[in-house]
Amino acid sequence: MEQLKPALEFLKKYGFWIAVGIILLGSVGVWFKVTGDLVAESDRRASAIRGDVSQVKSVRAEVPEHPNSLSHEEMEKMIENREDQVLDAWSTVFEKQKDILVWPEKELTSELLDHYRDKIPIESxxxxxxxxxxxxxTALLQQYRYYIANVLPDIAKIAKAEWTAKFDTSNSSAMGGMSGMGGMSGMMDDMGGRMMSGAMGNGLSDISISGVKKGPLVRWSNGAQSELVSELFPWASRRPNELEIYYSQENLWILRQLLAIIADVNDEAQQPFEAQIREINKLSMGRKVRFIAGKLASPGIGGMGMGMGMDEMGMGMGMGMDDMGMDMGMDMGMDMGMGMGMEGGMSEIDPADNRYVDPDHQQITGSQLRSAFESDSPTDAPLKVAKRVPVMMSVVIDQRAIPELLAACGSAPLMVQVVQTRILGGPGAASRSSGMDGDMGMDMDMGMGMDRGMGMGGPSMGTPSTGSELFPLDVTVEVYGLIHIYNPPQKDKLGVDQITSETVIDGETMAEKVENEKAANNVAAPDSALPAPGTNPAGEPPVAPATDPSQPPATVPPGTEPSPANGENPGQPGAVPVQPGAEASEPLAAS
Known part of the structure; x- marks a missing residue:
């Protein structure tokens, strides 16, 4: 026992530190053992994953199609079913269109019609x-020229308007037949007619004994009609060629539809004051229509006296002058070239150039269109399905009827896909603000402006005024849209088998299209999962807290009243709470 005392004394003195050292060494040993095992297991599993990945890649390289034959067969059935649905829809709209795009069998001989019947697209x-x-x-070409000259008055009657313009402007536009001269000569004819009507009885002969104003339901100035003729029928002073006949007939179909839309909006109106659309400022289609965004005008700016406000003139000049050189060159080349090319003067210009647009609303040439019809590439599929004709209509309309106008465009048999709508000022607003379009702004709405006394106020030359003093809700509206002329369904021409993830259609690859659709679905999904207003997350209505009947009812401080319940004043926000420390008379700043 005496021998152990030194040892016990030593342990008693240094035992704690000895124990700490032992525990530390043990812990380090255990840590090295555990971490070594974890690293080994991690390396083993990572190696296994890399092996599986390389194995999958090798299988993908050897088997290009899905290894599950059943899944592959079912997917092919789904794709084929979707292709059939698209083809059925294409066939439906094409067959419906055939009942609208009808050649006039009574006015034209069968010999002429046989050259065009069922030839869609004509470029093929x-x-x-x-x-x-x-x-x-040549006799058949001349026959169609006579038909156009005689049919325009009847087409104008669709909208209950009156056709007063001359079809052949060769005598009045002696300056080379430039586009826009027809509008200028028509404006002068319109001015002369107004002056003559003013001299003959101060316009009182236009009022019947019952006080009802005589004349058309919808005003359509001679200048606007002459401009339409020069735009749609640049060959009016000569004989058309084979392609111009088809495109002119296509213009007639579209013109009928635009006037039918106006008639649909006016419904059963018999007098101008009953009409929703009282005036046609401009109708345009084809290469002169530009889908260019405008800019907001400052409120309260008056007109310039020629039917054009300062901001609107600036917008028209800004949007039109940039393209004026191109438009003027195209107009002069189209009119003069097509007129003189057959006489050996200038080379002919393809009448299909810039007449149609692609899905991005960019104009295409006739050669691009023809090459798309002959191609089997899926990138040309949109052009092979339909030709897109840009259209524009500028009218003076009661602003309350603008939704009816847009609805009529969408429900028309030859549907107008509205791309852009511009609401300008009153009847004196510029109908030409979309650009000069090669006419150098010569009419500047003077055909309409002269009727209103050059915008200087008051009735002009004895004609009853249709200005804002009579119809204060009238505005000038420009509708820009697309009309699709569908081609015969041809599934084998769409190049479906050539589509890959890198194929670009409508400006984006198929892979991007899939990703965009997924992103759109992911964004829309949370909205459907939100609880209904007035319920808790479980979908149950909130339970009002119990109140003590012995306590007086709580008073609500002024300015903190809750919003009214549904049925009292739905859709209106409640009063803004008064901030602590704010003066009662101090208005709160709008956020």
């Missing part, structure tokens, strides 16, 4: 330049 049957075997007798 008549090439450019026109080959000798594709040409038709």
């Amino acid at each position: 049957y008549i090439s450019f330049p026109i080959l000798d075997e594709e040409k038709i007798p």
Whole structure:
């Protein structure tokens, strides 16, 4: 026992530190053992994953299609079913269109109609330049020219308007037949007619004994009509060629539809004061229509006296002058070239150039259109399905009827896909603010402005005024849209088998399209999961807290009243709470 005392004394003195050292060494040993095992297990599993990935890659390289034959067969059935649905829809709209795009059998001979009937698209049957075997007798070309000149008055009656313009402007536009001269000569004819009517009885002969104003339901100035003729029928002073006949007939179909839309909005109106649309400022289609965004005008700015406000003139100049050189060159080339090319003066210009647009609303040439019809590439599928004709209509309308106008465009048999709508000022606003369009702004709405006394106020030359003093809700509205002329369904021409993830259609690859659709679905999904207003997350209505009947009812401080319940004044926000420390008379700043 005496021998152990030194040892016990030593342990008693240094035992704690000895124990700490032992525990520390043990812990380090255990840590090295555990971490070594974890690293080994991690390396083993990572190696296994890398092996599986390389194995999958090798299988993908050897088997390009889905290894599950059943899944592959079912997916092919779904794709084929979707293709059939698209083809059925395409066939439906094409067959419906055939009942609208009808050639006039009573006015034209069957010999002429046989050259165009069922030839859609015409670019696949008549090439450019026109080959000798594709040409038709001169007498038939002249026959169609006479038909156009005689049918325009009847077409104007669709909208209960009156046609007063001359079709052949060769005598009055002796300056080379430039586009826009027809509008200028029509404006002068319109001015002369107004002056003559003012001299003959101060316009009182236009009022019947019952006090009802005589004349058309919808005003359509001679200048606007002459401009339309020069735009749609640049060959009016000569004989058209085979392609121009088809495009002119297509213009007539579209013109009928635009006037039918106006008639639909006016419904059963019999007098101008009953009409929703009282005046046609401009109708345009094809290469002169530009989908260019405008800019907001400052409120309260008056007109310039020629039917054009300062901001609107600036917008028209800014949007039109940039393209004026191109438009003027195209107009002069189209009118003069097509008129003189057959006489050996200038080379002919393809009438299909810039007449149609692609899905991005960019104009395309006739050669691009023809190459798309011959191509089997899926990137050309949108052009092979339908030709997109840009259209524009500027009208003076009661602003309360603008939704009816847009609805009529969307429900028309030859539907107008509205792309842009511009609401300008009153009847004196510029109908030409969309650009000069090669006419150098010569009419500047003078056909309409002269009727209103050059915008200087008051009735003009004895004609009853239709200005804002009579119809204060009238505004000038410009509607820009697309009309689709569908081609015959041809599934084999769409190049469906060539589509890959890198195929670009409508400006984006198919992979991007899928990702965008997924993103859109992910964004829309949370909204459907939100609880209904007035319920807790479980979908149950909130339970009002119990109140003590012995306590007086709580008073609500002024300015903190809750919003009214549904049925009292739905959709209206409640009063803004008064901030602590704010003066009662101090208004709160709007956020």
